[in-house]
Amino acid sequence: MITLASDFGSPYPAAMRGVICRQSEARLVDVTHDLPRGAVRESAFWLRETLPTFPPATHLAVVDPGVGTDRGVLVGRASGHTFVGPDNGLLIPAARRIAGDDGVDWFHADPGDPASTTFHGRDVFAPLAARVHEVVRSQGYGALDAHDRLTPADPTTVDLPEATVEADAAAGTVLAVDDFGNVVTNVPGDFLDGREAVTVNGEQVPVAETFASVAPGEPLVTVGSHGYVECDVNRGRGDEQFDLTAGDAVRMA
Amino acid sequence: MITLASDFGSPYPAAMRGVICRQSEARLVDVTHDLPRGAVRESAFWLRETLPTFPPATHLAVVDPGVGTDRGVLVGRASGHTFVGPDNGLLIPAARRIAGDDGVDWFHADPGDPASTTFHGRDVFAPLAARVHEVVRSQGYGALDAHDRLTPADPTTVDLPEATVEADAAAGTVLAVDDFGNVVTNVPGDFLDGREAVTVNGEQVPVAETFASVAPGEPLVTVGSHGYVECDVNRGRGDEQFDLTAGDAVRMA
Amino acid sequence: MITLASDFGSPYPAAMRGVICRQSEARLVDVTHDLPRGAVRESAFWLRETLPTFPPATHLAVVDPGVGTDRGVLVGRASGHTFVGPDNGLLIPAARRIAGDDGVDWFHADPGDPASTTFHGRDVFAPLAARVHEVVRSQGYGALDAHDRLTPADPTTVDLPEATVEADAAAGTVLAVDDFGNVVTNVPGDFLDGREAVTVNGEQVPVAETFASVAPGEPLVTVGSHGYVECDVNRGRGDEQFDLTAGDAVRMA
Incomplete structure (x- = not known):
């Protein structure tokens, strides 16, 4: 194959x-x-x-x-x-x-x-x-x-950045925006453990297990399928809601 | 497979x-x-x-x-x-x-x-x-x-709506808009039998067998490949011409 | 297959x-x-x-x-x-x-x-x-x-136009614009032999062997993968830079 x-x-x-x-x-x-x-x-x-x-x-x-x-x-x-x-x-x-x-x-x-x-x-x-x-x-x-x-050969490498995670806050980077507009950060998913809401670059957003936990058009953060925190919108585009694109810094608290 | x-x-x-x-x-x-x-x-x-x-x-x-x-x-x-x-x-x-x-x-x-x-x-x-x-x-x-x-299991169903067809008029719904912009209604194709023109939501449109029967940029209704009446434009977009999208009501007479 | x-x-x-x-x-x-x-x-x-x-x-x-x-x-x-x-x-x-x-x-x-x-x-x-x-x-x-x-059968033919090439100038046509925005002309690539720059419809552009030979966002002409002169932009869109689309005339000198 x-x-x-x-x-x-x-x-x-x-x-x-x-x-x-x-x-x-x-x-x-x-x-x-x-x-x-x-x-x-x-x-x-x-x-x-x-x-x-x-x-x-x-x-x-x-x-x-x-x-x-x-x-x-x-x-x-x-x-x-x-x-x-x-x-x-x-x-x-x-x-x-x-x-x-x-x-x-x-x-x-x-x-x-x-x-x-x-x-x-x-x-x-x-x-x-x-x-x-x-x-x-x-x-x-x-x-x-x-x-x-x-x-x-000793190949050219590209390193995907890692987030800095502390107890109260995480400083990360947007790794990618997917076709749905979901913003995939590099903040490990367990940063959301025990939290009901976080701020993303200052904006308060609920933590949800599924898209459908919030109303259509509403933002959420969730542990995405890559194991990282994603900034999403139920049936909408997270990249537009959060004004974030690949490579951008993202601070969560 | x-x-x-x-x-x-x-x-x-x-x-x-x-x-x-x-x-x-x-x-x-x-x-x-x-x-x-x-x-x-x-x-x-x-x-x-x-x-x-x-x-x-x-x-x-x-x-x-x-x-x-x-x-x-x-x-x-x-x-x-x-x-x-x-x-x-x-x-x-x-x-x-x-x-x-x-x-x-x-x-x-x-x-x-x-x-x-x-x-x-x-x-x-x-x-x-x-x-x-x-x-x-x-x-x-x-x-x-x-x-x-x-x-x-007894599955969740989704019913595709059916049009109400009378001798002189049909009340239907747009099932889908395809990639070409063709508007696929649920009005059965035989509604066009014997007609040279119909009104679509009040606008008069020629009935044609093929796209190429009308000039480029001109609207037509035809029996589409799904067996339903489609509202199309030869080499153009029917959805824009007719201002119709999936789920919209469409009345033909 | x-x-x-x-x-x-x-x-x-x-x-x-x-x-x-x-x-x-x-x-x-x-x-x-x-x-x-x-x-x-x-x-x-x-x-x-x-x-x-x-x-x-x-x-x-x-x-x-x-x-x-x-x-x-x-x-x-x-x-x-x-x-x-x-x-x-x-x-x-x-x-x-x-x-x-x-x-x-x-x-x-x-x-x-x-x-x-x-x-x-x-x-x-x-x-x-x-x-x-x-x-x-x-x-x-x-x-x-x-x-x-x-x-x-004697089929309907479609002829892809050929450029007129003289020593100092070429009169060609845009055959296609690719997904990257690269403008593929029908001017044979060897028209660029020995030239460091050409004018494309009056605009002076450097001749380059690779996209990366010019800075990101800068225009170039190069021999494309089809063997013809292409009007491109490194990491940008040639069609927008040169205002050219398929079928347009293009004059190089």
């Missing part, structure tokens, strides 16, 4: 699918092609939240504002999964979460002489993902070591 | 796909993840129009404004198809259309102790769909009866 | 998938369902750029502003690929690029008596694609000739 993720929207993902289908009969499963455009850190968060749900697979991910520069081409190996994408940190949090204590083996791949300087998804990453997938499938996981175009 | 439908947009459907792929090698086919957000009745209409085109399959559908409340977890069985989703009416019209006179057997499933209160697509419905699919695949359709976590 | 492309957005592609799945177990791969709505020429460009990346397959494509009129139903055969769609030019450039010097054999199919006049994707093209795919798969490629509902 090869999973595909990108910020390409439409129709460029089709070219990646086509290129892979020419080289491999692997099952293709789309993660999404609507990752936040050019936003490596936010996209890395979404990949960390979604890729670990999959069984062992080759994960191709491309959010690549440095396309055409000398940024490296990265291949990773962890716990039966294989990762292929630009060496800009995109896949690091997902791979680390999947690997746990086992750690991840990272390699640089030779990009060759791609046909374009602007579409390495089609010209570099998709063919590499198909090739690597076939190596692992036919020769086993260890064969990646010997694969002549891979060399051990 | 497992079909997937939701109002999740991106990237949450990826987590449902991943969870299913961990439990089952079933083929996955996306219906759509852009069902009208939180709109159970409209989404039920779209599922009724699309799921019956499929061969027997397990159909997972999640539009779930009551997520985290005590709304039930529903499994249905009809004509070789299996349905999995929230017990809020979402899947009722589709299952009934597929079952026809055979009727549908409905069950409640034990939701267990889901990891989140906000993402039962990932934590409840996707693993349930995979499990139910495997039970049906390996032990046959009847095994669902004996499956220890299912109990017969 | 059957590939699917349309301008249907959501949820109508689901009905095409369902209809095909009832008739064929072929693998389905989505190209995109967000082709520019009703824009045959632009969509033909995107199909030409994506379908040739696939291995031999049946390619179903529907952008069909003439749905329900007497426009023909087209089937094409070239280099192991099969094409199914409306006879409006949509598939011509893609098929010609795939066929190269071998040429394409075109046929008209009998549309039968479709259930609707507005959704031939579901009622005509999807079942035809499934049927043709199964004929080719089970009886071999040549069996299409004898298939009783196909008759040789």
Whole structure:
């Protein structure tokens, strides 16, 4: 199985699918092609939240504002999964979460002489993902070591910020805003334990277990599906209500 | 085959796909993840129009404004198809259309102790769909009866409204607006038989067999692909032209 | 393998998938369902750029502003690929690029008596694609000739315009604007050879090899992944910066 993720929207993902289908009969499963455009850190968060749900697979991910520069081409190996994408940190949090204590083996791949300087998804990453997938499938996981175009690498990392939590207050950051407008912070969910309300950047908001605990259009904070405090609106958009976007500071008390 | 439908947009459907792929090698086919957000009745209409085109399959559908409340977890069985989703009416019209006179057997499933209160697509419905699919695949359709976590249920229903049609006039409702802006009413298509024009909420509009029968930008009413009267604009948006949205009353004469 | 492309957005592609799945177990791969709505020429460009990346397959494509009129139903055969769609030019450039010097054999199919006049994707093209795919798969490629509902056809063509290039200047056309806002012209990429800057409709812009060669928000022209000159903005939208959309004239010097 090869999973595909990108910020390409439409129709460029089709070219990646086509290129892979020419080289491999692997099952293709789309993660999404609507990752936040050019936003490596936010996209890395979404990949960390979604890729670990999959069984062992080759994960191709491309959010690549440095396309055409000398940024490296990265291949990773962890716990039966294989990762292929630009060496800009995109896949690091997902791979680390999947690997746990086992750690991840990272390699640089030779990009060759791609046909374009602007579409390495089609010209570099998709063919590499198909090739690597076939190596692992036919020769086993260890064969990646010997694969002549891979060399051990120390990858560029992207760190998702951690919140500072004290007994009475938390200073955090917005990790992402989802399609519903839910504001995903990095404040651990247990900050809400025993609280009936919190202030979010000074605004008092009820703590609720479910969206439907408050009236439609009303704000709430809850422990979201990522385990963090989310600032949401029942059947509305939390990002607009709280005026928050990815990367913003958020203070709760 | 497992079909997937939701109002999740991106990237949450990826987590449902991943969870299913961990439990089952079933083929996955996306219906759509852009069902009208939180709109159970409209989404039920779209599922009724699309799921019956499929061969027997397990159909997972999640539009779930009551997520985290005590709304039930529903499994249905009809004509070789299996349905999995929230017990809020979402899947009722589709299952009934597929079952026809055979009727549908409905069950409640034990939701267990889901990891989140906000993402039962990932934590409840996707693993349930995979499990139910495997039970049906390996032990046959009847095994669902004996499956220890299912109990017969009387599901919450959602009724798609029916139009009142007289010889000279019809009083109907907008069932949905599609991506093109076409306004799908519940007035049966044969209301247009023998008419060259009708009034729609007082505005006179030509009856046409095809979009291209009128000039680009011009309104028309036609028998749409669902068998109902649609209020459309050739290469334009009917919802804007007619100022109509899902749930609105529409009077034709 | 059957590939699917349309301008249907959501949820109508689901009905095409369902209809095909009832008739064929072929693998389905989505190209995109967000082709520019009703824009045959632009969509033909995107199909030409994506379908040739696939291995031999049946390619179903529907952008069909003439749905329900007497426009023909087209089937094409070239280099192991099969094409199914409306006879409006949509598939011509893609098929010609795939066929190269071998040429394409075109046929008209009998549309039968479709259930609707507005959704031939579901009622005509999807079942035809499934049927043709199964004929080719089970009886071999040549069996299409004898298939009783196909008759040789001279298809409607759509020509993608070619730029006029002189030593000092090029007069071209915008072929498409992609999801990133990149403006894809038809001026061949080698027009930029040896130039450090060009004027685009009078505005001076640097020539760059990669987006990242200019500061975020700054314009550039580059040889895009289609081999043509693109007018782009690093991490911004070229269409807004240059005020250009598909079909517009563009003069470079």
